Amino acid sequence: MIKELENFKGFSAKKLPLADPLASGHRACQGCGEVLALKLAMKAIGMNSIVVSATGCMEIITSTFPQTAWNVPWLHVAFENAAAVASGTEAALKVLMRKGKIPQKHIDVVAIGGDGATADIGLQSLSGAMERGHDFVYICLDNEAYMNTGVQRSSSTPYGAMTTTSPPGKKSFGQATKKKNVPAIAVAHNIPYVATASPAYFLDLMNKAKKAALVKGPAYLHIYSSCPTGWRHGGDLAIEISKLAVETNVFPLYEVIEGKYIINRKITKPKPVAEYLKKQGRFRHLTDDLIAQIQRQVDEEYEKLLKLAGETA
Amino acid sequence: MAKRIGMEVSIAASEAVKLADVDLIAAYPITPQTHIVEHLSEVVADGELDAAFVPVESEHSAMSCCIGSSAAGARTFTATSSQGLALMHEILFIAPAMRLPIVMVVANRALSGPISIWNDHSDIMSEQDIAWIQTFAENGQEVFDLVLHAFRVAEDSKVLLPVIVNLDGFTLSHVIEPIEILDKAEVDKYLPPYKPKVRLDPRKPVSMGMVGIPEIYTEAKKATDEALINSKKVVLKAWKEFGDLFGRYYNPVESYKTEGAEVILITMGSISETAMTAIDKMREKGMPVGLVRFRLWKPFPAPEFKKAIAGVQTLAVVDRALSPGGACGPVAEEIKAALYAERGRPKVYNFIAGLGGRDVTVENFEEIVSKAFTYAKKRPKQLYEMIGVREI
Ligand SMILES: Cc1ncc(C[n+]2csc(CCOP(=O)(O)OP(=O)(O)O)c2C)c(N)n1
Ligand code: SF4
Numbered sequence: 110m111i112k113e114l115e116n117f118k119g120f121s122a123k124k125l126p127l128a129d130p131l132a133s134g135h136r137a138c139q140g141c142g143e144v145l146a147l148k149l150a151m152k153a154i155g156m157n158s159i160v161v162s163a164t165g166c167m168e169i170i171t172s173t174f175p176q177t178a179w180n181v182p183w184l185h186v187a188f189e190n191a192a193a194v195a196s197g198t199e200a201a202l203k204v205l206m207r208k209g210k211i212p213q214k215h216i217d218v219v220a221i222g223g224d225g226a227t228a229d230i231g232l233q234s235l236s237g238a239m240e241r242g243h244d245f246v247y248i249c250l251d252n253e254a255y256m257n258t259g260v261q262r263s264s265s266t267p268y269g270a271m272t273t274t275s276p277p278g279k280k281s282f283g284q285a286t287k288k289k290n291v292p293a294i295a296v297a298h299n300i301p302y303v304a305t306a307s308p309a310y311f312l313d314l315m316n317k318a319k320k321a322a323l324v325k326g327p328a329y330l331h332i333y334s335s336c337p338t339g340w341r342h343g344g345d346l347a348i349e350i351s352k353l354a355v356e357t358n359v360f361p362l363y364e365v366i367e368g369k370y371i372i373n374r375k376i377t378k379p380k381p382v383a384e385y386l387k388k389q390g391r392f393r394h395l396t397d398d399l400i401a402q403i404q405r406q407v408d409e410e411y412e413k414l415l416k417l418a419g420e421t422a
Numbered sequence: 423m424a425k426r427i428g429m430e431v432s433i434a435a436s437e438a439v440k441l442a443d444v445d446l447i448a449a450y451p452i453t454p455q456t457h458i459v460e461h462l463s464e465v466v467a468d469g470e471l472d473a474a475f476v477p478v479e480s481e482h483s484a485m486s487c488c489i490g491s492s493a494a495g496a497r498t499f500t501a502t503s504s505q506g507l508a509l510m511h512e513i514l515f516i517a518p519a520m521r522l523p524i525v526m527v528v529a530n531r532a533l534s535g536p537i538s539i540w541n542d543h544s545d546i547m548s549e550q551d552i553a554w555i556q557t558f559a560e561n562g563q564e565v566f567d568l569v570l571h572a573f574r575v576a577e578d579s580k581v582l583l584p585v586i587v588n589l590d591g592f593t594l595s596h597v598i599e600p601i602e603i604l605d606k607a608e609v610d611k612y613l614p615p616y617k618p619k620v621r622l623d624p625r626k627p628v629s630m631g632m633v634g635i636p637e638i639y640t641e642a643k644k645a646t647d648e649a650l651i652n653s654k655k656v657v658l659k660a661w662k663e664f665g666d667l668f669g670r671y672y673n674p675v676e677s678y679k680t681e682g683a684e685v686i687l688i689t690m691g692s693i694s695e696t697a698m699t700a701i702d703k704m705r706e707k708g709m710p711v712g713l714v715r716f717r718l719w720k721p722f723p724a725p726e727f728k729k730a731i732a733g734v735q736t737l738a739v740v741d742r743a744l745s746p747g748g749a750c751g752p753v754a755e756e757i758k759a760a761l762y763a764e765r766g767r768p769k770v771y772n773f774i775a776g777l778g779g780r781d782v783t784v785e786n787f788e789e790i791v792s793k794a795f796t797y798a799k800k801r802p803k804q805l806y807e808m809i810g811v812r813e814i
Contacts, residue, residue, distance in 0.1 A: 159622045174638050177629035182622035185631035186489050186516050193483035197490025200474035204445045237479030
């Protein structure tokens with residue numbers, strides 16, 4: 110067990126922090142699951158933090174000058190470099206405290222990026238920052254496409270999904286590649302804490318965000334972030350779909366603490382993946398064959414995860 | 423007390439950074455800049471300098487890291503060259519927009535392709551519009567002095583802009599010269615500790631790098647441009663004070679034997695020393711030639727430049743970078759633009775020389791000057807001319 114986590118009891122639904130680093134009144138689409146996830150994560154991490162944001166939905170909707178939705182210091186530089194910027198901030202805070210130029214007090218440095226910013230263009234800077242061991246939290250808000258530029262595919266877009274650059278057509282069924290496993294890439298960096306989370310399980314999400322902030326060194330949090338606009342579902346369905354993603358094993362919830370996998374919510378009787386897919390316009394074109402294929406992929410991935418956690422089904 | 427010692431110019435640059443007591447150095451190797459960050463890594467490793475040394479995974483991240491660091495209120499340094507500078511390109515615009523006083527040394531080197539590790543100015547001339555203050559050094563002493571000057575100017579509360587000190591790769595970075603290294607107490611007299619006005623601090627939150635809607639973007643750009651233009655006053659003042667303290671006075675442009683000159687050569691960086699040798703030789707032969715070189719490149723020191731060339735009818739501008747398919751090289755372009763509205767403006771002839779490490783010799787300068795004299799009588803056919811091209 111990591112020392113810093115020993116005394117952390119976890120949040121309770123009755124006693125949540127009152128302060129919100131990310132205020133309401135931002136410009137996200139109605140029913141956006143991503144901003145909800147971000148808000149919950151930041152609530153858990155708290156006000157003594159500095160947020161570095163990659164370009165993307167969450168940057169645009171929270172920072173249109175002259176307004177800001179941020180109640181904590183916030184910095185945006187570009188699309189692919191949140192982790193590199195955060196490295197600079199974290200290293201600077203450390204040295205400034207050591208030299209007595211600013212008061213000695215732990216500040217949580219949090220970098221956030223969408224799946225495009227994380228799995229694609231920013232993977233190098235994320236890898237560099239994790240490898241160098243900066244004490245920061247990286248949060249990937251995974252809405253499975255480039256939403257800010259109008260729903261283009263990313264390497265985190267699931268197999269079969271329709272996006273504006275992976276359209277189904279006479280010779281295509283949508284996204285033809287499997288989703289990149291970024292948490293596994295993070296684990297491969299031997300960092301102390303990696304976890305997946307979902308806004309449907311908000312206490313679990315908040316606990317993980319807090320744990321990520323508490324551990325010394327890099328922590329990586331991969332948060333499922335439904336996007337009604339890009340996924341083509343009703344604005345009231347973000348939580349329902351997020352829940353289904355877990356219940357179908359499409360998005361399992363787990364932690365990897367110092368390399369050890371722990372499945373937080375073991376689904377003994379998973380619902381069929383079709384239930385999840387059918388709720389979203391982005392999978393509307395899928396044939397039964399493709400749905401069966403996706404089911405097999407989900408089962409296989411879950412098997413792998415069980416093995417990593419030393420468990421059986 | 424200051425010591426005059428034989429030292430590699432790269433090491434002198436890093437010694438200046440050490441004396442500036444920087445808080446964070448972001449480092450990524452690229453020839454011919456490497457010795458600078460290597461030496462800094464040693465002084466940090468030996469405890470001679472208490473700084474964070476962040477060996478990032480790319481130059482893009484180096485500049486990103488510098489922005490994160492400077493925004494947190496740390497005195498921040500990095501160095502690069504060529505492809506590294508090009509990789510930073512996207513991020514370079516953002517530092518001045520956020521008014522972050524980062525200092526960077528660029529050991530100038532050609533850009534690919536073909537790949538070349540040798541010196542010219544095509545890397546920095548591709549970064550004309552980034553709103554950084556830019557100076558060019560002629561020799562090792564200037565490199566050392568300009569680095570200290572860079573921090574002093576960048577962090578001045580009236581400026582708050584990043585600064586690039588340019589020095590020629592290899593021809594300057596790797597030579598050993600006698601250089602007067604100031605001691606810490608002397609540097610402290612010149613360079614006060616950096617006290618940021620705004621920084622990322624949870625006790626007083628600010629949002630930086632926000633979305634600039636059309637209603638505000640133009641104003642934001644104008645503000646940065648004005649800051650850059652107005653920085654010249656501080657640039658000059660900081661040079662004056664440097665001179666008063668240490669006896670070495672610097673100007674935005676330097677003139678050499680311009681009295682009575684009919685043709686003036688315009689140069690930048692270390693080739694100016696060869697140009698002066700060429701001018702001495704031509705003057706001995708009775709040719710009325712002089713030299714003007716830029717030390718301050720951005721903000722463009724138009725009044726000082728105009729004064730330096732006043733009364734001369736012919737300028738021979740030597741560019742160390744090509745602007746393919748354009749009207750002329752980048753330095754000539756700037757000069758032509760600056761002079762266009764002047765009454766009785768001189769003729770500007772543009773020569774591209776010394777690309778990718780090709781030596782620019784005394785003979786090359788003689789050729790350039792003699793061509794400029796010819797063109798003054800008979801217009802050249804081409805818009806610009808490349809010097810020293812070997813016929814195969
Ligand atoms: C270098 C660069 N390339 C492309 C873009 C355009 N761009 C801005 S945001 C974005 C997509 C962001 O997608 P993601 O990271 O998944 O976040 P989301 O908006 O989906 O939350 C793109 C492609 C950019 N800003 N910079
Ligand atoms: S496009 Fe999607 S992720 Fe972006 S703000 Fe709208 S709902 Fe949220």
